[in-house]
Amino acid sequence: MSGTARHDADASPRTDAGGCPLPHHDREVVTLAHGGGGALTRDLIETVFLPALGNPVLLRREDAGIVEIASEVARGGRLAVSTDCHVVQPLVFPGGSIGELAVHGTVNDLVMVGAAPRFLTAGFVIEEGLPITMLSGLVARMGAAARAAGVAVVAGDTKVVERGRGDGLAIVTTGIGIVPGGIALGAAGVRAGDAVIVSGTLGDHGMAVMSVRESLGFEADLVSDSAPLHELVAALLAACPATRMLRDPTRGGLAAALNEIATAARVGIEIDEAALPVRPVVAAACEMLGLDPLTVANEGKVVAVVPAESAADALATLRAHPLGRAAVRIGRVVPDHPGVVSLATRVGGGRIVPLPIGADLPRIC
């Protein structure tokens, strides 16, 4: 998008009566001076970031956060590290904001490899002109999401870029977690005959964001599913230790996640269209824009590959949790067509589900 920042709420004059530029102590919006590393930067950190994200490590205000993991490692735990860049327009959407996404996205990446998430770092690239109240609100949401997910933000950084050079706000998070001894999820464990399960309805996040984008605007009860999955997955792994692998169907949706599994494990996957859980309103919104719900992003769902005999237990466990109520078995791993995902259509036909090539664009044809 060209630099028509919607947060352009700068009402104060930039020059004094004589035409001389006023000094940058504008308290209402983020300015380049806030990124300078001096008093204004410290101001921002103290008034916006620390109150929202503060924890004993961060509050030491040192250049790096020191954390204790020795005891978990001694018990056989391994360190898991993930990173995620978050850029979303608009910054706030039904069901969440970039603040929650920044936490959930990285937490879930850790969760997918079986790790218990522990710490996050967060880098903020702020576009000049973002109102400080908006920034505070988003960081506060991020802090709340972090606490709910049981993670502490132990290091952070902020930079400010010129107007037109940023999408309001970008957040980059790195996550650190511990994979308990005995857990080894991954493609190598996948076998023909395994069941493929998804934890809930598809396409909620992507369509929620699209519904509030300008010029595609329509009204609908579309809500992002952004959520941390650590508890859901912990319950699943406790009930089904034989779980093969997990994947979160974020960008590229379920289609991308299944293709990645099929390629990594060198197996085929077959899914049943009739089994795919999609809210009717999401299906309608997708139809309207010519999009396939399979390719639309999710931010609070997990795809699990489990041995066929564990499928019933896995489903029961997921459904017992608020984030997994709509969990359903959608298909199976097959030895045929390795690397390819096929779908049995509702009218009894078949088609391939390819890896989406870049962003799926709405169409009229």
Added chain:
Amino acid sequence: MCLAMPGRVESVRDEAGVRMGRIDFGGVVRDVCLACVPDITVGEWALVHVGFALGRIDETAARETLRALAAIGGLAEPTHDDPDRGPADGVEP
């Protein structure tokens, strides 16, 4: 070509001389230009393409089509294809 969807007319209005309506597509509501079907009324179904209603969906014709289809393949009476007892639009989990 021609992704057009049927939707139910929720309300109609005139806006700067143009007939407009709010149309419900299975839970998604959009503003649609009704310049081509200015006499369409609330509760009727419109066929909508790129934000314009191209015509009405004729419910009687739909019923007729389904009745004729039910007779194909030697079925004596319609079963779950009964047009008056159809399942809800959209996909259910």
Added chain:
Amino acid sequence: MSLVAPFRDEGTARRLLAEIARTVTRPWRIMEVCGGQTHALVRSGIDRLLPPGIEMLHGPGCPVCVTPVETIDRALAIARRREVTFCSFGDMLRVPGTDGDLLGVKARGGDVRMVASPLDALDLAARLPDREVVFFAIGFETTAPATAIAARLTRSRGVRNLSFLVAHVLVPPALQAIVRSAGTRVDAFLAAGHVCSVTGWHRYRDLATRFGVPIVIAGFEPVDLLEAIRRAVVQLEAGRHEAENAYPRAVSETGNALAQEAIAEVFEPCDREWRGIGTIPASGWRFTAAYRDIDAVTRFPAPALPSARLTVCRSGEVLVGALRPDACPAFGRECTPRTPLGATMVSGEGACAAYWHAGRARP
């Protein structure tokens, strides 16, 4: 009463397939013209469920596929201008011109916006008075009324900063070109249902007689398509060639008079080049003289740009059913969805893309 679900019913679909299988005694080639129908056939897997004697040919009913390179190049040139806000449907953003596509222009700083309706462009023009807003008007007769009404509103509201790059095309001349094309044998056509919602279907009677082929007006749901195919097969087996309407809930004999009126006021027929096929006489619409001043070609005159002739790409032959995608030498080699040579591989419902995705599961 549900207007959608019964037309997706699996039981009905299976019975229709069985009925088609019972009726067929000889091989038949049936072409669906509309890209949306191609998409629906592939999406529901029907194309692979039909009895072996029925071959579905995917016709040139995809405005994405048939928009000539020159038009794309002109769109790119206009979109690159600093004062222009270029509005396009999502479909066109990745179609390659001689040198890049609209998404590439956007990536390099062009103001390219994706819109869902020409009314969005009208709205943008009002909200951005300092920008020159241009709307890329592609599509068949289904989409032309929307452009026409938007053009009328542009005129009546005195909007000065909006213009239209018109590339609308017509179906009947395309059918004629296909029938007359050497190397094509199409036994029957499925006509585009939503095009006919606008134009009506009476003119197809004459076409069916003249070309000697059955023409069945078809909808877009799996049951609609199967029923249309069934009717086409019944006619073919009986040696008949008539037009019939298998989509009566959305298509009437005469179509929508107000939509036709808007088109007649704003547009006049013109020759159009179809990418890969060549020029088909009177197969497109351009603005009448009264609307020339909101024609983007008038507003942004550009010298005729030399456009590359992609000689390796044979999408033209594919589009008229003369070449099967997987018989093209470039298919799967230089030409894949990730590195498309022509629009039939770029477009989600292009015949080549459809073949590519369907073929990957076969050993």
